[in-house]
Amino acid sequence: MAEHASEPSRPPSQGTADRIYLDYNATTPLEPAVIRAVSEALREAWGNPSSSYIAGANAKALISKAREDVATMVGGRAEDIIFTSGGTEANNLVFHSVLEEFKRSSTAEKLLNGGPGLPHIIISNVEHDSVQLVAENLQKTGQAEVTCVAVSTVTGRVEAEDLLAVVRPNTCLVSVMLANNETGVVMPIRELCQRVKAINKQGRHPRILLHTDAAQALGKIQVDVADLGVDYLTIVGHKFYAPRIGALYVRGPGGRTPLYPMFYGGGQERNFRPGTENTPMIAGLGKAAELVTANLHDYENHMRTTRLYLEQRLKEVFGEEKVRFNSHFPGSDSLPNTCNVSLLGPHLRGRKVLSCCKTLLASVGAACHSDLGDRPSHILLSCGVSPEVAANALRLSVGRSTSRADVDAVVEDLRNTVRLLEG
Ligand SMILES: Cc1ncc(COP(=O)(O)O)c(C=O)c1O
Numbered sequence: 001m002a003e004h005a006s007e008p009s010r011p012p013s014q015g016t017a018d019r020i021y022l023d024y025n026a027t028t029p030l031e032p033a034v035i036r037a038v039s040e041a042l043r044e045a046w047g048n049p050s051s052s053y054i055a056g057a058n059a060k061a062l063i064s065k066a067r068e069d070v071a072t073m074v075g076g077r078a079e080d081i082i083f084t085s086g087g088t089e090a091n092n093l094v095f096h097s098v099l100e101e102f103k104r105s106s107t108a109e110k111l112l113n114g115g116p117g118l119p120h121i122i123i124s125n126v127e128h129d130s131v132q133l134v135a136e137n138l139q140k141t142g143q144a145e146v147t148c149v150a151v152s153t154v155t156g157r158v159e160a161e162d163l164l165a166v167v168r169p170n171t172c173l174v175s176v177m178l179a180n181n182e183t184g185v186v187m188p189i190r191e192l193c194q195r196v197k198a199i200n201k202q203g204r205h206p207r208i209l210l211h212t213d214a215a216q217a218l219g220k221i222q223v224d225v226a227d228l229g230v231d232y233l234t235i236v237g238h239k240f241y242a243p244r245i246g247a248l249y250v251r252g253p254g255g256r257t258p259l260y261p262m263f264y265g266g267g268q269e270r271n272f273r274p275g276t277e278n279t280p281m282i283a284g285l286g287k288a289a290e291l292v293t294a295n296l297h298d299y300e301n302h303m304r305t306t307r308l309y310l311e312q313r314l315k316e317v318f319g320e321e322k323v324r325f326n327s328h329f330p331g332s333d334s335l336p337n338t339c340n341v342s343l344l345g346p347h348l349r350g351r352k353v354l355s356c357c358k359t360l361l362a363s364v365g366a367a368c369h370s371d372l373g374d375r376p377s378h379i380l381l382s383c384g385v386s387p388e389v390a391a392n393a394l395r396l397s398v399g400r401s402t403s404r405a406d407v408d409a410v411v412e413d414l415r416n417t418v419r420l421l422e423g
């Protein structure tokens with residue numbers, strides 16, 4: 001029986017007792033039930049899962065249960081779940097496997113002899129670095145041709161016609177994230193997969209494989225691999241109150257869908273991802289997945305009503321002329337929890353505002369871009385946000401425990417900060 005969430009945990013004080021955390025797209029705290037699952041596994045399932053005696057069997061059983069729970073969360077089969085160290089590894093594993101397959105398939109010979117010998121990969125221009133930099137490196141080192149499809153500046157999404165327009169005879173992978181970490185825009189993955197599959201049905205070789213990085217969507221919106229139609233789907237624990245571990249969903253790993261190990265070892269994960277399993281973290285991932293399956297509707301509703309209240313309060317306090325929502329793209333679906341907002345004015349650069357806030361803990365964009373200095377987010381610029389507005393962006397992402405009182409306190413903090421900065 002799935003356990004329903006207890007009162008969601010609030011970020012540990014970490015010396016910030018009176019601070020309010022609104023950066024849940026960067027990372028989330030662990031649910032208390034997840035902490036309990038990890039602790040119990042540390043105590044009771046320390047054995048090597050490959051050992052035949054009881055200590056190993058206990059660990060193996062926990063891992064099997066977690067695999068089932070993660071599969072249930074994404075609507076897949078347990079045998080299609082491969083545990084990884086996190087989302088970065090999962091994303092790299094997809095690109096590695098697709099290139100290996102291209103090299104090994106007979107098709108490559110024909111292309112090598114009769115046409116462009118390199119595999120062609122299509123990604124969007126708003127992907128996480130663990131997709132964008134992988135593709136960039138493959139191109140720089142002459143291992144693949146890469147096309148970055150620009151998202152529409154009207155919808156913030158990758159539009160199917162734009163993607164199909166850049167498909168080539170040697171295209172072998174389309175990788176587009178399910179939801180963007182800065183704008184919250186949900187990409188039309190189901191439509192993209194349907195359109196690409198129609199091309200595959202014409203009997204072309206290589207088959208175009210389909211990957212989506214679902215890191216920011218899991219735990220916020222329904223994710224169903226059958227409905228989406230993807231071959232690969234990236235799972236990132238620390239975005240849905242699980243530990244820093246991840247998984248890759250592969251539809252028929254090593255059979256229907258190619259999957260090749262990036263390194264070799266003791267045969268774990270059916271040789272797709274060897275290394276003695278991190279049982280406690282896997283147990284935590286499974287428990288967090290179980291909570292998402294049991295509570296997603298409530299999580300989503302709470303985050304959406306809280307985010308909408310935040311946006312309403314920002315407009316009331318600052319006036320509609322001073323507030324620009326960079327996460328509003330009419331007609332596009334968006335994550336329930338993400339509010340990307342710019343407070344307009346020459347003295348209100350996002351980083352400056354956040355550094356002066358006494359209560360709010362948030363970011364101006366992706367945590368892994370925090371060293372950008374004062375340069376505005378390329379994600380926002382790619383979505384058509386002007387440089388002066390993007391420079392003032394605040395990425396506010398609410399969580400399961402964010403309350404209206406938290407929102408009121410954060411908006412008051414922002415009001416005081418703006419008064420201070422505008423003199
Ligand atoms: C969209 C997206 N993809 C991939 C990752 C990388 O996951 P990990 O931090 O587990 O490597 C993250 C978060 O860090 C992310 O937000």
Ligand SMILES: O=C(O)CC[SeH]
Nearest residue numbers: 025026181366367368
């Ligand atoms: O968006 C974030 O902060 C996580 C990816 Se770097």
